[in-house]
Amino acid sequence: MANMSLTKCPMPSQDPEVRSHNFDEVALGYTAEMAVEEAKRCLNCPKKPCHSGCPVGIDIPAFIGKVAEEDFAGAYEVLERSTTLAAVCGRVCPQESQCEGVCVRGVKGEPVAIGRLERFVADWHREHAQEEPVKAAPNGHKVAVVGSGPSGLTCAGDLAKLGYAVTVFEALHTPGGVLVYGIPEFRLPKELVRKEIATLEAMGVEFQTNMVIGKVLTVDELMEDMGYECVYLASGAGLPSFMGIPGETLNGVYSANEYLTRVNLMKAYRPDSHTPIAKSKSVAVVGGGNVAMDAARCAKRLGAENVYIVYRRSMDELPARKEEVEHAQEEGIIFRLLTNPVEVLGDETGHVKGMKCIRMELGEPDASGRRRPVPVPDSEFVLDVDTMIMSIGTSPNPLIRSTTPGLETNKHGCIVTNGEDGLTSRTGVYAGGDAVTGAATVILAMGAGKQAAAAIHKYIQEK
Numbered sequence: 001m002a003n004m005s006l007t008k009c010p011m012p013s014q015d016p017e018v019r020s021h022n023f024d025e026v027a028l029g030y031t032a033e034m035a036v037e038e039a040k041r042c043l044n045c046p047k048k049p050c051h052s053g054c055p056v057g058i059d060i061p062a063f064i065g066k067v068a069e070e071d072f073a074g075a076y077e078v079l080e081r082s083t084t085l086a087a088v089c090g091r092v093c094p095q096e097s098q099c100e101g102v103c104v105r106g107v108k109g110e111p112v113a114i115g116r117l118e119r120f121v122a123d124w125h126r127e128h129a130q131e132e133p134v135k136a137a138p139n140g141h142k143v144a145v146v147g148s149g150p151s152g153l154t155c156a157g158d159l160a161k162l163g164y165a166v167t168v169f170e171a172l173h174t175p176g177g178v179l180v181y182g183i184p185e186f187r188l189p190k191e192l193v194r195k196e197i198a199t200l201e202a203m204g205v206e207f208q209t210n211m212v213i214g215k216v217l218t219v220d221e222l223m224e225d226m227g228y229e230c231v232y233l234a235s236g237a238g239l240p241s242f243m244g245i246p247g248e249t250l251n252g253v254y255s256a257n258e259y260l261t262r263v264n265l266m267k268a269y270r271p272d273s274h275t276p277i278a279k280s281k282s283v284a285v286v287g288g289g290n291v292a293m294d295a296a297r298c299a300k301r302l303g304a305e306n307v308y309i310v311y312r313r314s315m316d317e318l319p320a321r322k323e324e325v326e327h328a329q330e331e332g333i334i335f336r337l338l339t340n341p342v343e344v345l346g347d348e349t350g351h352v353k354g355m356k357c358i359r360m361e362l363g364e365p366d367a368s369g370r371r372r373p374v375p376v377p378d379s380e381f382v383l384d385v386d387t388m389i390m391s392i393g394t395s396p397n398p399l400i401r402s403t404t405p406g407l408e409t410n411k412h413g414c415i416v417t418n419g420e421d422g423l424t425s426r427t428g429v430y431a432g433g434d435a436v437t438g439a440a441t442v443i444l445a446m447g448a449g450k451q452a453a454a455a456i457h458k459y460i461q462e463k
Contacts, residue, residue: 003040006109011116016330020300023185023269026327027091032070035120039067041105041112049102050114055447056089056154058082060099060114067117076125079118084157084199085150085446087126087192090119092183093443094321126195133202139163141460144228146213146400149177150442151433152234153200154449155456160203162457167228169211174265177236178434179442181265182257184294186301187324190264214399219407219429229463230428230456233415234449237394237434243286247344248390252278252352256287256295256391263298280387282306284355286341287391288313291439293324295389296333307333308383312340312360312373338362340373342380344388355383394439404429414438421455422448430456 012028013019019026030038042064050060059078066075079086095101095115103111141164145152148170156166174180176193201207213219213235222228240255242248259277262268266275283299285292288311299307309328311318314337318325329335338360345354359379362371401409408416408425415424415431422430432448434440 002043003037005041008041008110008113008116009034009038011113016327016332019186020297020331023301025189026186029123030116030120032072032120032124035067035072035117036070038113039064039117042068043104045104049104050099050112053099053102054082055098055443056082056450058099058118063121064112064114064117067121072121072124073128075121076129079121082450083446084154085196085442086118087122088150088179088188088196089443089446090115090117090122091188091192093118094441096322098443126192133199135202135204136161136163138165138204141165142167142228143456143460144169144222144226144231145234146219146231147171147177147234147236147433147435148175148197148207149234149236149433149445150179151236151435151445151449151452152177152232153196154446155232155234155432155453156205156449157200157203158450158453159456160200160205162453164457165204165206167206167208169213169217169222170207170209171212171235172265173209175207175209177234181261182291182294184260184264184298186297187294212399214403219400219404219426223428229460230430232422232449232452232456233400233424233429233431233435234433234445235396235400235435237396237414237439239395239397239413240390241393241395242390243341243392245341245343247346247352250344250346250352251350252280252386253344253388253390256285256291256389257394259295259389260291260298263302269298269302277302278387280304280385282308282385283387283389284308284310284336284341284383284385285389285391286310287393288318288320289391290320290324292389292391293320293328293333295391297328297331299387299389300331300333304387306385308385309333309335309337310339310341310355310357310383311335311337313370314338314362317362317370336383338373340375341388345382352386352388355385355388357381357383394434396435396438400435412438420451422452423455428459 063075063078100111145168268277285296343356347353359376360373363374366372422432430452433445
């Protein structure tokens with residue numbers, strides 16, 4: 001019998017007071033009973049709007065239908081046809097603006113909890129699966145993937161299934177890209193990422209770490225000297241942006257990238273860490289996206305008494321996921337909205353001692369369609385903080401574009417492609433994910449990886 005409840009089955013989670021002091025996963029996941037009950041809310045619409053809203057093309061009604069029948073293995077088989085990162089997507093994908101955003105049940109209530117069901121199925125499979133990943137018969141062709149984030153992993157997995165010898169070159173010492181250095185443990189346990197990497201290795205994908213393409217090897221060397229017929233550039237957008245205000249070079253000013261990398265990848269929160277972050281009393285995180293929420297919530301867990309989100313627009317324009325904002329508020333993060341920093345203040349030792357801000361108000365819409373924030377005259381004030389984290393965006397590192405002759409990039413440093421399948425201005429060189437779009441979402445990067453894998457396969461087979 002269909003479940004006609006207007007609301008989703010609630011997601012069990014840690015108590016905010018408890019979780020704000022640990023790095024364990026916040027959301028605890030559905031039980032089997034919860035998953036089946038939620039799956040029965042799906043109407044199995046004949047036009048499947050949720051399917052068209054998924055960047056990697058998951059047959060969402062089909063996998064949810066299997067959950068409703070308690071056929072969890074069958075549900076995973078449906079997911080596996082389109083994604084190799086279901087456990088990741090079920091946790092960090094912005095379903096509310098994609099598949100759930102077009103769910104018919106959302107017209108008169110809440111949409112079906114597609115992300116929560118995807119997470120449940122992936123977790124169930126990890127706990128119960130006995131079969132080993134299948135390694136395809138070699139087809140005699142080699143492809144190099146630069147970057148082991150979600151786009152690179154997706155492209156590598158799809159090509160491995162077709163029999164390609166795929167080597168993934170990762171600049172850091174651990175594969176996983178933004179999944180390991182950017183997203184905190186409490187949102188995405190790193191054991192899940194390690195499991196996905198291990199699955200790809202079992203499928204024949206080779207990972208080489210500490211390989212900075214553009215420095216250790218160039219794209220030309222990969223193709224001309226090492227025999228790779230195609231290269232997929234999925235190197236992300238890891239170059240942080242700053243505001244250019246006075247005081248940004250003071251001790252205690254971090255980019256969100258550095259802060260999160262030290263916390264997530266280098267475990268700075270552990271007492272025995274070799275790269276500890278100095279204990280802060282009051283932290284200001286400048287920005288309003290998911291990365292800003294991650295940095296603020298990490299700072300709270302590292303012991304800061306006061307953590308502020310400083311954002312120049314209002315709550316209505318905040319770009320972070322609603323769920324992440326709610327979690328941050330529950331954990332005691334303070335939102336200073338319609339506020340913009342104008343100077344970082346330092347003490348006699350060169351360390352941050354405060355942040356001079358100005359209040360803002362919303363004027364006419366700008367090019368993005370959002371109302372432009374404008375300063376309120378004579379409204380400056382000082383926010384008492386000893387740490388400042390800048391989270392106002394990132395761009396691709398210039399290393400690859402500066403060492404790859406003929407590779408076209410735009411004014412933002414992003415690699416230019418044909419907009420269809422990731423082909424760049426260089427024959428046999430494809431690109432996707434944040435290296436092309438600038439900082440975006442995990443699922444959009446995965447979608448680009450799938451498109452590029454299909455295009456690479458077609459190109460090589462037609463040569």
